[in-house]
Amino acid sequence: MDAQGQEQFREFVENRTSALLRTAVLLSGGDRHAAEDLLQNALIKAAGKWQRIDEPEAYVRQILYRQQVSRWRLKWRRRELTVADPPEGSGGSDPSAAAELRIVMRGALARLTARQRTVLVLRYFEDLPEADVARILGCSVGTVRSTTHRSLARLRVLAPELAATAPADAERTPSRDFAPVEVRP
Template identity: 80%
Template sequence: MDAEAQESFRQFVANRSSALLKTAVLLSGGDRHAAEDLLQNALIKAAGRWHQIDEPEAYVRQILYRQQVGRWRLKWPRRELSVAEPPETAPGADLSAAAELRVVMRGALARLTARQRTVLVLRYFEDLPEADVARLLGCSVGTVRSTTHRSLARLRRLAPELAALGQGREPQPPSRDFSPVEVHR
């Protein structure tokens, strides 16, 4: 890699790594260490082909998705979730309901299979159309639809407390931290 490409890659990593890490955390079910590994592997792969890449962020995101698909196809064992940092808070705001929702959502997502979680992250966090999700995962649009439907149903069964969190409270603005899916009953 020449000096210009190296500097371009460094700038990309500095500017976009936090957003890419958020996606990786969601894809890995909240396991920050697995997410960091996922992102690091994706960036290594991208660095090797940097001079050929037209849209770097799209390329790295696709690597993230494909690596995650490879992980759930291999049926890797689940890892324990450990959180070292409390949720972010805005100065002067009472975000206890939003924090509670993120914690419940993270736990509920972690109880889904990797395939279900990946489909939900791509559909609702990344806001990709079904056709794009199908292309990324190498399956049909019908499979994406049925997996989405079943995943949301399972999420509702696994975390009925999500419905209780929204009752009697004003709707919270959507947070892209760890609440990629709005679950309604």
């Protein structure tokens, strides 16, 4: 990378780190240290191709997602996270009860596998259609659908407080496609 490229890279990192880090924190289930590792590795890869990248942010985000679901990441030691104590009651239209439910949900999301969490972040946080999620992760639409379904089911197991919550659309249409994800970031 030449001096101009380095300057542009520094500028990009300065301007976009906060936003990218927020996504990395979601992907890491709230683990800030893991998020920093994830983002740093993604930026190292992006820096290697910096002058050939047209849309740096899209590129870095794609690396973030793919790194998170790659086999290497899955084999990596799983971090045990401290999860907030579940509240006594749940549900209803009471705002404080809803806030408590979100705390429970956050703890349950942290305990999903990286792959499950990544698919949920892409579907529900980035609000992407299944086809786009499949393209980003380099897998089939069926795999995205089945992973979403299984992830939501897993959340219910991890947090019984969510039992009263109505099923999501994805839970009503189970998929038979359970092919493993294999991507090469």
